[in-house]
Each structure stands twice: as structure tokens, then as C-alpha cells.
Amino acid sequence: MNENIERTKKVLNELIGEIVKQPFEINMKTGLLGAKQPFSTSIGRQMTLDAYIEDSEKTPSFLAFDVIVNPRFFIDWSVERMAHEIKQSLIRKSAKIYKI
DSSP states (O other): OOHHHHHHHHHHHHHHHHHHSEEEEEEEEEOOOOOTTTEEEEEEEEGGGGGTTOOSSOSSSSEEEEEEEGGGGGGGGGHHHHHHHHHHHHHHHHHHHHHH
């Protein structure tokens, strides 16, 4: 099952990377969700230590995409389908919040 999560994260990184033109990180874990809920997503900004250093030219924060995947859905869904569905959810949410 961990292999599916790692493969999904890899595919999702590629899909999101084509759209989001700013630094981001995807945190993906498995969890028991409802029988009809394949995943849960949330989006936030993660601050870096560079934000607290004066005259820093580095990025002070990056997008953090948190994903909890219901492992039971890998029985019927491919890794690619799971990654695509998660991407759609994350893009919808982040477009409303962060205007990407």
C-alpha cells in the first residue's frame, strides 16, 4: 500500500508542478475515511526561516498541500486516477485562496 502512496505522490508532484509556478510541498498520508470519500485535502502556507532574516532574497514561504488518502480506493482506482482527482481538488481550493 505504501508503494501506491509513493507513486501517487510522485505523479501528483509532476501534475501540480506543471500548473503551480511557485514553491510547494505535498504531504501525503493514509487514513481511514468514509466509505465514499477517497481522499481529504487541505492547503496552507508554510513559513521558512528565511522569512525571519532581514534582507533575505529567498522565498519566505511555500504552499503546503496536505492529503489524506483512503487506501481502500486503490482497489478500484489506479494511481493515475487518484493523483488526477487529488490534483483537481487541490487546484480548485488553491485557486480560490491563493490565486494560482
